[in-house]
Each structure stands twice: as structure tokens, then as C-alpha cells.
Ligand SMILES: *[C@@H]1O[C@H](CO)[C@@H](O)[C@H](O)[C@H]1NC(C)=O
Ligand SMILES: *[C@@H]1O[C@H](CO)[C@@H](O)[C@H](O)[C@H]1NC(C)=O
Ligand SMILES: *[C@@H]1O[C@H](CO)[C@@H](O)[C@H](O)[C@H]1NC(C)=O
Ligand SMILES: *[C@@H]1O[C@H](CO)[C@@H](O)[C@H](O)[C@H]1NC(C)=O
Ligand SMILES: *[C@@H]1O[C@H](CO)[C@@H](O)[C@H](O)[C@H]1NC(C)=O
Ligand SMILES: *[C@@H]1O[C@H](CO)[C@@H](O)[C@H](O)[C@H]1NC(C)=O
Ligand SMILES: *[C@@H]1O[C@H](CO)[C@@H](O)[C@H](O)[C@H]1NC(C)=O
Ligand SMILES: *[C@@H]1O[C@H](CO)[C@@H](O)[C@H](O)[C@H]1NC(C)=O
Ligand SMILES: *[C@@H]1O[C@H](CO)[C@@H](O)[C@H](O)[C@H]1NC(C)=O
């Protein structure tokens with residue numbers, strides 16, 4: 001029985017892997033027979049599902065279901081009998097390459113295809129004649145190629161179609177009358193189409209058809225009952241004033257029904273608009289950038305999304321722009337969005353404003369930042385640079401930032417951040433910053449340390465984000481109050497952030513963890529309190545216990561550790577930059593705090609003698625930073 005079972009499972013397993021091996025072979029045959037300029041990490045010995053750029057497998061890892069290779073620099077026709085062997089393929093993007101030849105007829109084998117992006121290539125010849133094969137096709141983008149001939153009537157069989165773009169080809173003939181219930185986007189512009197626009201497509205704006213020889217049929221003003229107000233006397237009806245009661249009743253009922261219909265219609269329009277606005281595209285639309293512009297620039301092989309090694313996100317700018325998105329917050333250097341892609345991948349996208357350097361410098365800085373791989377530094381996954389738009393892509397941390405954890409709604413349901421967690425946040429963030437300070441020959445600066453840029457990694461230690469941006473951004477002239485709370489007194493220009501000023505900002509973060517107070521906060525009245533100044537004043541009056549977060553007071557036996565941590569924080573926020581400890585020293589000091597977790601502490605460094613003793617702060621006159 002058991003043997004049989006094992007045999008059976010083995011059979012299933014080998015069948016699964018056999019199909020995957022076929023898929024892998026097909027992909028290798030494809031890429032080895034089509035010259036391309038960008039190298040792909042498609043190694044025979046590595047796992048196709050986890051490590052190959054642009055390849056996505058089914059959830060059970062048995063088949064390849066998506067291939068996205070935009071802007072790889074392919075040149076030439078698609079080798080026959082290669083991609084077409086990926087019979088489970090659902091998404092194919094070869095956008096923005098130099099693929100030539102006719103539409104591959106063997107794509108008829110890809111029966112599960114639902115998204116096909118071939119725009120910005122050099123395809124020519126006729127469109128496929130039998131679209132009926134792809135019953136699940138929802139997005140078809142063949143724009144910006146050299147397809148000619150007519151639009152085959154079989155395209156009307158694509159009942160799932162939501163978006164069709166055939167713009168910028170050389171298509172001729174008439175537009176078939178298409179009855180697609182789901183069609184939301186259409187563009188047939190800049191072809192050689194003739195005839196009249198079929199009625200089923202007349203609700204699309206005329207820009208969809210520009211650059212053709214088509215006439216828009218006379219849109220005869222529909223005799224909609226909505227537009228003939230029943231309370232106005234109808235000139236044709238001489239009996240208008242003498243309506244019978246039943247007729248009146250009928251009109252009232254009809255009016256109510258129509259009102260309801262109109263109301264439902266308005267609701268629907270609102271919903272649709274809301275949905276569009278929730279998309280990333282919608283977000284960008286509301287901003288100053290025209291998404292069209294961003295996409296078209298994205299097509300340019302020089303302006304593509306750049307992914308860092310070891311990242312196997314498989315999406316391109318277009319997928320990103322199409323993703324649904326919500327605003328996470330307004331950061332120092334721009335807006336941050338949470339973007340959920342079609343395949344449920346969730347990422348954080350930061351949209352930088354006021355980048356002051358050119359493309360080369362930007363890329364150099366990104367490469368440096370992206371090369372940092374450390375447990376306590378949130379890795380930059382990808383970036384995008386074009387004249388109008390600069391984006392950075394990070395992993396999404398569902399727990400939210402330390403700022404949200406500390407200052408989120410305090411109330412009954414709130415789970416307070418306990419002392420252990422705060423210690424782990426502090427030690428993690430300190431290690432992350434120390435790692436950053438070791439980069440670029442020990443010259444890299446974080447430049448924007450604050451609690452909203454600190455998150456919890458999988459081991460619940462702090463990890464820092466948003467580094468290395470200050471020097472590529474324009475100076476933020478009027479100090480934003482919030483950031484000012486973290487800014488060292490000597491930093492008058494955000495671009496002049498330094499490692500000692502990072503130490504200062506980290507000190508403020510420590511004070512925030514200890515006090516539970518924002519670095520700049522209002523008291524009951526109009527007065528604005530600067531955290532560093534406030535702590536100084538309380539400590540000076542020797543009310544030390546008063547500074548700690550009330551939420552921490554419930555935990556026993558931590559007072560000593562809190563005081564030690566307070567001393568470290570105070571040493572970081574001293575006014576003179578050269579009197580502040582180095583980040584590596586701060587790490588050691590925190591590691592030495594009471595029971596700070598031991599698991600990670602390199603034993604040789606524990607209680608190291610050469611760590612600077614925390615400066616004496618209590619009872620001494622302290623300078624108060626501005
Ligand atoms: C995938 O790549 C990572 C490094 O990027 C490597 O450690 C891992 O072994 C690779 N996996 C396979 C199955 O090749
Ligand atoms: C196509 O998709 C359906 C459902 O998603 C699946 O059952 C079927 O096996 C797929 N076809 C192939 C050839 O993988
Ligand atoms: C497409 O083909 C035309 C001529 O056939 C050529 O001039 C153009 O450079 C090609 N474009 C690409 C991206 O290969
Ligand atoms: C089409 O997609 C639906 C759901 O997405 C799936 O159930 C169906 O099997 C697919 N059909 C084909 C032919 O791929
Ligand atoms: C097109 O494909 C569909 C589905 O595969 C098939 O039923 C039909 O006969 C084909 N039509 C032509 C003209 O080849
Ligand atoms: C399409 O273009 C090819 C050359 O690229 C030409 O031979 C063919 O006649 C054209 N077809 C139509 C319908 O214009
Ligand atoms: C539409 O699909 C049906 C069934 O697959 C097929 O018989 C018919 O020929 C298709 N129509 C066109 C115009 O291809
Ligand atoms: C198709 O590609 C064009 C050009 O890249 C783009 O503007 C358009 O949004 C795309 N349409 C769809 C439906 O993907
Ligand atoms: C068609 O080409 C023109 C000029 O190259 C471009 O401005 C336009 O955006 C293209 N249309 C689409 C839908 O890609």
C-alpha cells in the first residue's frame with residue numbers, strides 16, 4: 001500500500017517536473033535563438049521559477065505562466081516552436097524590443113493567454129486571422145508595430161477583452177462591428193482605417209480613431225426620456241393641460257423610475273471613476289504627470305525600470321502604473337504608495353520630487369544604495385528614471401513603520417510596543433545605519449533617519465529605509481517641521497547631511513522610542529515642543545522618570561535599561577557634531593544595555609572595553625540644540 005502510494009506520488013511529481021523541464025527548455029530555445037542586448041540570468045542550472053528574470057510560475061511551481069521581457073533588446077523574429085510550447089502561458093510581454101517578422105502563427109497553441117503585450121516592436125504583416133482561439137484574452141496591445149491588412153472579424157469573438165490597442169500600425173479596411181461587453185480601453189489611432197465607426201464603439205472619444213480615414217457616424221441625439229422634462233408642456237400635445245388622473249399617476253411613477261435609473265447611473269459612473277482613481281495610474285493622473293507621457297518614455301529602452309540582482313519581481317513600469325495603489329504617506333522627498341499588482345505582488349513605490357542631479361549621477365547613487373544587502377537595511381529593489389518621473393521600488397512591510405506603531409491611535413485596542421521590541425528596533429536600526437556608514441569607503445550618509453523610515457524585519461528587528469537620497473535631492477529650503485525635529489542643529493541645508501548628523505537623528509529616534517513622543521509635538525496650547533529640548537529640560541530638573549513613555553511603566557525592572565538608553569540617546573544629540581559617538585560605537589553601547597538580546601551579539605565584541613563610555617549627562621548643564 002505504502003509502496004503504491006509512494007509510486008503514485010512519485011509519478012505525479014515527475015510528471016509535474018517533466019512539464020516544467022519542457023517549459024525551461026522552451027525558454028532556453030527561445031532566448032538562445034533570438035539575439036538580445038541585455039543579458040538575462042537564465043542559467044540552465046538555476047531554478048526557472050525562482051531565479052529567472054521575468055519568469056513567473058504557477059502557484060504549485062509546475063508550469064511557467066508568465067513571461068515578461070520588456071526592453072531586453074531582442075532583435076529579429078521570434079524563433080518558431082519555442083514560446084509556443086509554454087502551453088500554460090497566461091501573460092506574455094515582449095514590449096519595447098526590436099522583434100521583427102509576422103505575428104507568430106504558433107501562438108495559436110497558447111490557448112490560456114490572457115494578457116499579450118507586443119507593443120513597440122517591428123512586427124509586420126497581417127494580424128492573426130483566428131482570434132477565436134484565445135478565449136481568455138483580456139488585454140491585447142499590438143500598438144506601435146507595422147502590422148498591415150485589415151482587422152479580422154474573428155476579433156469580435158474575444159468576449160473577455162477589456163483593452164485593445166492597435167494604434168500606430170498600418171491597418172486598413174473597415175472597423176468591424178464589435179460587441180465586447182467588457183471593453184474599457186480602445187485605441188485604433190494612426191492607422192489607415194476607413195469607413196464609419198460602428199455604433200457599438202461610438203461611445204469612445206474621437207481620439208481613439210484619429211489618424212485614420214474614418215467618419216464618425218452622425219450621433220443623432222438620442223430621444224432619451226431623461227431629456228424631455230415631463231413638467232414642460234409638450235408643444236405637440238394640445239391635451240397637455242388636461243391630463244387624466246391615471247395619466248398623471250403614470251407620469252409620476254415613470255418619473256420615479258427614471259429618477260431611480262438616473263441615480264443608479266450616476267452611482268455607477270462614480271464607482272467607475274473611483275476605481276480608476278484608486279489605480280496607480282489614477283494617482284499619477286491626479287498629480288502633475290501625464291501617465292501617457294510616463295509610459296511612452298518608459299518604452300524608450302534607455303528609460304526602463306532597473307531591477308537589482310537577486311530580485312525576481314517580474315513586472316514592468318506599465319504593470320506598475322496599472323496596479324491599484326493607495327497613498328502610504330508624504331515623505332520628505334515625495335509621496336510613498338502601496339501598489340498591488342495584477343498578480344497580487346505588493347510593493348512600496350516612492351515617487352521622488354525635486355531630484356537635482358542628472359541621470360548618470362542618479363543611477364550611480366541608486367546602484368550604490370541598491371548594492372547594500374544587510375538584514376537591517378531595507379533593500380531597494382528597483383528604480384526608474386525618466387525626465388518626468390523618478391520612482392523607487394521597495395518591499396512592502398505590512399506591519400507599518402515604527403512611527404505608526406509608536407504614534408498610531410492610542411486607545412483601548414492598541415497593542416503597546418513593549419520594551420523588548422523597542423530595544424530590538426533600536427539595535428536593528430543602529431546596525432543598519434552603521435552598515436550604511438561603512439559603504440562608499442565609509443562616506444555614505446543616510447540623510448533621512450526618522451521613525452517613519454524604520455520598519456520591523458522578519459526577525460522583528462528594526463531596519464532602515466530611504467537612505468542616500470539627500471545628496472541627489474534639491475535642498476529643502478524651509479525646514480519641514482517634522483523632519484526638523486530629527487535634523488541636527490548644524491544641518492541648515494538638507495544636502496549637507498553627514499554621518500554625525502545621522503547620529504543626531506538616530507538619537508532623536510531613540511528619544512522617541514523612550515518617550516513615545518513625536519520629535520516635534522504640540523502641547524495642549526499652541527506651543528510646539530521640540531523633543532530634544534523637552535527631554536533636556538526634564539532631565540535637568542531631575543525628573544528623569546517623567547520622560548519615559550507611560551506605556552513602558554507597566555513593565556517591571558526595566559528602569560535601569562531605560563536610563564542607560566537615555567544616556568546613549570543624549571550622547572547622540574549633543575550639539576557639537578564632533579562630540580557625538582560614531583555609529584559603530586552607538587551599536588556597541590546599545591548592545592551593552594542590560595538584557596539587550598544576546599543571540600546576535602558577536603561574543604568578541606560583547607562588553608568591549610574600547611566602546612566609549614556614555615557621556616555623563618545627568619546633573620550637567622546641557623547645550624540645547626536649536
Ligand atoms: C537562486 O539564486 C540565489 C542567489 O540569487 C541562489 O542562492 C540560489 O541557490 C538560486 N536557486 C537556485 C535553485 O538556483
Ligand atoms: C489553462 O487554464 C486552466 C484554468 O486556469 C487550466 O485548468 C488548464 O490546465 C490550463 N491549460 C494548460 C494547458 O495549462
Ligand atoms: C524597425 O524597422 C525599420 C525598417 O524596417 C527600422 O528602420 C527600425 O530601426 C526598426 N526598429 C527597431 C526598433 O528595430
Ligand atoms: C479562462 O480563465 C478562466 C478564469 O480566469 C478559467 O477558469 C478558464 O479555464 C480559462 N480558460 C482557458 C481556455 O484558458
Ligand atoms: C478558429 O478557432 C476556433 C477555435 O479554435 C475554431 O473553432 C474555428 O473553426 C477556427 N476558425 C477558422 C476559420 O479557422
Ligand atoms: C503588408 O506588408 C507587406 C510587406 O511588408 C506587403 O507585402 C503586403 O502586401 C502588405 N499587405 C497589405 C494588405 O497591405
Ligand atoms: C467565433 O467562435 C466560434 C466558436 O468558437 C466559431 O465557430 C466562429 O467561427 C468564431 N467566429 C469567427 C468570426 O471567427
Ligand atoms: C498599449 O501600449 C501603448 C503604448 O505603450 C500604451 O499607451 C497603452 O496604454 C497600452 N494599452 C494597453 C491596453 O495596454
Ligand atoms: C503613436 O505614435 C505617436 C508618435 O510616435 C505617439 O505620440 C503616440 O503616443 C503613439 N500612440 C500610442 C497609442 O502609442
Ligand SMILES: *[C@@H]1O[C@H](CO)[C@@H](O)[C@H](O)[C@H]1NC(C)=O
Pocket residue numbers: 170172192
Ligand atoms: C492607405 O490606404 C490607401 C488606399 O486605401 C493607400 O493608397 C495608402 O498608401 C495607404 N497609406 C498607408 C500609410 O498605408
Ligand SMILES: *[C@@H]1O[C@H](CO)[C@@H](O)[C@H](O)[C@H]1NC(C)=O
Pocket residue numbers: 167168186187188189190205207208
Ligand atoms: C489614442 O492614441 C492617440 C495617439 O496615437 C492619442 O492621441 C489618443 O489620446 C489616444 N486615445 C486614448 C483614448 O487613449
Ligand SMILES: *[C@@H]1O[C@H](CO)[C@@H](O)[C@H](O)[C@H]1NC(C)=O
Pocket residue numbers: 196215216217218
Ligand atoms: C451625417 O449627416 C449629414 C447631414 O447632416 C449627411 O450628409 C451625412 O451623409 C451623414 N453621414 C452618415 C455617415 O450618416
